[in-house]
Amino acid sequence: MSLSTHVLDTTVGRPACDVPVRLEARGEGGWQVIVDGCTDVDGRIGGWGIEAAGVYRLVFGTGDYLGPDAFFPEVAVAFRVADPAVHHHVPLLLSPFGYSTYRGS
DSSP states (O other), X not given: OEEEEEEEXXXXXXXXXSOEEEEEEEETTEEEEXXXXXXXXXXXXEEEEOOSOEEEEEEEOHHHHHOTTOSOSOEEEEEEESOTTSOEEOOEEEETXXXXXXXXX
């Protein structure tokens, strides 16, 4: 399965580039980092792979993007993968005092 994400800065209506993002899997000992990276100039990260069903989360370093006084210094979005053969897209719409997410396509 492939996983992608897209961060949009709704304050300025543009992609949020250089946002650190970490993919983690929930295991018996807690969360384990699988891979990390930063969004590109279009606010995207794609091509990350998930090989097994389970619970995962994307942790967005929103404080690095919004600045040291960010109300949300990070955003963690947990989601369940039932079928690892299916592509998952998890976008983040971000502003200084709010965010939303959904399962995209």
